[in-house]
Amino acid sequence: MTAPLHDPRPTGPGRVSSDTQQGMRRRNLARVMHAVSAEGSLSRAAVASRIGLTRTAVSTLVDELIRAGLLEELGPERPGRVGRPGSALAVSRRGPAGIGAEIGVDHLAVCAVDLRGEVRARAERQGTNRGRSPGPVVAELSELVRDVVAEARGQGLWAAGLAVAVPGLVARDGRTVVRAPNLDWHGVDLGELLSPEPAFTVDNEANLGALAELWLGEGAPRDFLHVSAEIGIGAAVVVDGGLLRGTRGFAGELGHVPVHPDGPQCVCGGRGCLEQYAGEEAVLRAAGLAPGGDRVGLLAGRAADGDEAVRRALREAGTALGIALTGAVNLLDPESVVLGGALAGLAPWLLPSLEAELARRTAGPVCPVSVSRWGSEGPLLGAAHSVVRAVLDDPVGVGVGAG
Amino acid sequence: MTAPLHDPRPTGPGRVSSDTQQGMRRRNLARVMHAVSAEGSLSRAAVASRIGLTRTAVSTLVDELIRAGLLEELGPERPGRVGRPGSALAVSRRGPAGIGAEIGVDHLAVCAVDLRGEVRARAERQGTNRGRSPGPVVAELSELVRDVVAEARGQGLWAAGLAVAVPGLVARDGRTVVRAPNLDWHGVDLGELLSPEPAFTVDNEANLGALAELWLGEGAPRDFLHVSAEIGIGAAVVVDGGLLRGTRGFAGELGHVPVHPDGPQCVCGGRGCLEQYAGEEAVLRAAGLAPGGDRVGLLAGRAADGDEAVRRALREAGTALGIALTGAVNLLDPESVVLGGALAGLAPWLLPSLEAELARRTAGPVCPVSVSRWGSEGPLLGAAHSVVRAVLDDPVGVGVGAG
Known part of the structure; x- marks a missing residue:
């Protein structure tokens, strides 16, 4: 909100800085993704109408998203529509996937969800984690993550991020389990134990379950x-x-x-x-x-x-x-x-x-x-979908050229 | 977020509609008011530097705010500053005032706070309101409001709005007291009892006390x-x-x-x-x-x-x-x-x-x-300041020309 006293750049109402243009482009890419995602499939013209941009502007955005593997063309639309025939767009079934993981008291689970919201791979292991030290638990979880990521890769998906649900209090840094009494974990920095790839975040299981409730259905x-x-x-x-x-x-x-x-x-x-x-x-x-x-x-x-x-x-x-x-x-x-x-x-x-x-x-x-409606599957789904939402909210972050 | 399919208006990144320009002007007027309000007094150049606009743009905004009686010039600044001498600006001590009122279980109170946050008039009446019907209580309160508004008017102030604190649950319409058990009021529409001028809003006393806590000091x-x-x-x-x-x-x-x-x-x-x-x-x-x-x-x-x-x-x-x-x-x-x-x-x-x-x-x-730090005065102060904040947040709403 501050600028040098004699700022040489043009300012005032009507000024659109390159920051703002770049920010606007990022937001418009997200709006295109959300519009297509909400409808399942949509023509370029329908996207333009829905988000209030010109067809030309939308086409540029869509081309970028297709190149980045976030949108795909389903082939020519059926005739009978106004204007020249367009190709229906859909969110890609290949490309980025959200990886969700759950450290439960009695189980570990991992899943991969594509940008359409479908679970495409899933693995789980039963057995108590109570009183086990975090290292071996996270090592086992990481093995499941590798399996699920490999299975997803076989379907043309790559891991855009990992969100881990834990039954305890997580600090706002998104990596430290401050207190998980039923695991007997206190002050555990999972960030030191998890592989840096894919980028991860740790959250409380009730929070992630709530997000599943909020987003799905x-x-x-x-x-x-x-x-x-x-x-x-x-x-x-x-x-x-x-x-x-x-x-x-x-x-x-x-x-x-x-x-x-x-x-x-x-x-x-x-x-x-x-x-x-x-x-x-x-x-x-x-x-x-x-x-x-x-x-x-x-x-x-x-x-x-x-x-x-x-x-x-x-x-x-x-x-x-x-x-x-x-x-x-x-x-x-x-x-x-x-x-x-x-x-x-x-x-x-x-x-x-x-x-x-x-x-x-x-x-x-x-x-x-x-x-x-998601029951005990909620936290795991919420975790995977939190990654998917992050991709829809900022496609630039996962591979669309930063302009 | 929707527009006709073949919207003839230019759209896309870089487009700034007149809506957006008008919105930007409103926001910039508010930013000028808040900048001056936060500092007590500030030159045009300092305002420009603080909010990142040119001096020319700021001068136009400041002139409008002075014409509307929201800002005043304190006279030439002391020399020694860079550039030609400017006049220091301050939020006006005349012009709009926030009127706060409180219906307590055992008292009624009203005050007028100017845009600088000073209490300029205050009136109160002791005596229980418990079990009294709302009509006579609001009539008494309105009398106090009239007294305080008259006293404020004598000092060059006018009532920009009235906020009323009540010890009970208030519906989100900002006028209906759903339940105030200690007054024995249930489902009372204070909007029917209060004079339409100045524009009023009713809120719970704890909410307004919290706002005083948040805003003051x-x-x-x-x-x-x-x-x-x-x-x-x-x-x-x-x-x-x-x-x-x-x-x-x-x-x-x-x-x-x-x-x-x-x-x-x-x-x-x-x-x-x-x-x-x-x-x-x-x-x-x-x-x-x-x-x-x-x-x-x-x-x-x-x-x-x-x-x-x-x-x-x-x-x-x-x-x-x-x-x-x-x-x-x-x-x-x-x-x-x-x-x-x-x-x-x-x-x-x-x-x-x-x-x-x-x-x-x-x-x-x-x-x-x-x-x-405000104790039992908090709700009354929070009420008056909620009106003051509304003026600072949108000076157009109280008299600056709408464009």
Whole structure:
């Protein structure tokens, strides 16, 4: 916003500097990508009409995007349209792909998603990561990443970036796991362990699950609280279509909202936190089951079979969730609450008591609670799509000539 | 973002439509106002340097702002500067003023703030508004507004707008009080009761108090939770320098966060909400004092005198605040918590137990808690300044020729 006192460059209204032109070109490339991506396929004329540029300007942009392998031509359009026949454009099925990865407490997973949003390769490995040191876990994950990248390469795709979901607090640097109690990781710089290629970013699993909710499918709310679980309970706060990250990147720690302030001691130092009542281990304990293995599958199976102890444990967890969510809804006034991650699979037994508690404590209309359509796959999909969105948002960053 | 298929207007990079030029002029007028406002006084050359426009462009903008009475010339600058001597500019002490008003549970207050941020007129009336119907309350408030506007007019100021702080939930229409339990107002459209001139907006008192905190004085955080009280307890969530309002405009209802979920019944329908432990009436009850009158003054006076019952009641309120704030801090990860409104006056006796509770329940660094420098004057000042900011942000809106 500052310039030398006697700036020799022309300034004032009407001045368009080369910076601005370059920025405008970048934005227009992104607008073309988003227009085509949103529609599946679109002619140059339709792109021009949609984004309000001339056909000539659009053709230049489209040619650049085709050369960079981000758009492809589907062949001549069917006749009957006004003007000379054009070729329909689509986002390329070859070219850049987003690689998503998840370090879960009990599994590792990696997938490649192309610019159209299709999962084109996927690998996973079951087995607990709890208490394992980060080095071997990341080495295993990197092996899966290599496999998935190789499989994608066989289909003409290359890795535009890697996003890693972790069940813990991630610093705003996008690489340091500050605290992942259920892995017993504290202050782990994953940036030192991950290969520098492809470029990576690390984020909290609830955040990435929320982004999947926001981006995939129709009619997602733009202001919601996404509650997720994998042993611990996390949440992500989405405000006006973006994540509220907090000063340190730690926003959304619903699991440590006090529910019964004099309740049992929690790992966080507090007492009676939500995790003590609705975390997976608390629910297993209340149901008289041993921890370990596919806990959610076990709970869901027993509940479906009518196991009264399991159903009661889930009812009580739902009540605790309802109390914590009452506080969250009072603070944030979201459009809705979405249960994602492992909670999605348990929703049939959690929801009735959760909703009853929320209603009981709410004056006026009750905030609607829905179940994620992506469930425990959400964080992995959100991770891969965060890379895809970055490519659509700035095609110059991945290979279109910088002008 | 759409245009007709064969838009005859020139488009594409490099095109600057007259809309854009007009928008740019509006933005540049605002940048001039903010530059001068931030510095107190500034020469044309300094403005040009600061905002990166030519002196010629700035002079045109400045002349318009002087004609509209938003800027004034202070006379020739002292010699010794480079270039021909210019006249220092300042934001006008005459011209538009922001009118702030507050409907409190026990008082009404109105003030006029000029574009420099100085309070130039102020009026207030003590007396409970609890249970009074909105008509007579607004009629009394409007009388105070007329008095203050007349007093301001005598000083060469005119009312650019009115913002009204209320102790309740306000819909996003900026005029409907959806719920103000401590006034016993429900679904009151203040827009029907207020005079259409000056243009008005209604907002929650905690929101306006938070804006005062954000705008006035140096070094305010840009991500904080502002906790306020006047019988009820409200809060405002500031994220990245802006208010998080929530879907319906109801965000920040800290008073109804459950603290002891099986605690006493609350007016909101819930049980054991924060207000049941830290609201003024709860504190008075716990201290064995009768409600009514200057409650905060009474509590502060007794506490200062060493009244052990009052001190204990305030300690317990601080603990309850600490529990509710633990949840809020976990969800929002703010840079700090600011105690404002009536809570500011009680801070010496609330803070120790509040901070202890927060520390006890927090792993890692504890979110700092500070006390508002504006105290119970915050909402009124925030209201008036919200009008002033609107003038600085868009001088065209209040009288600079629209092009």
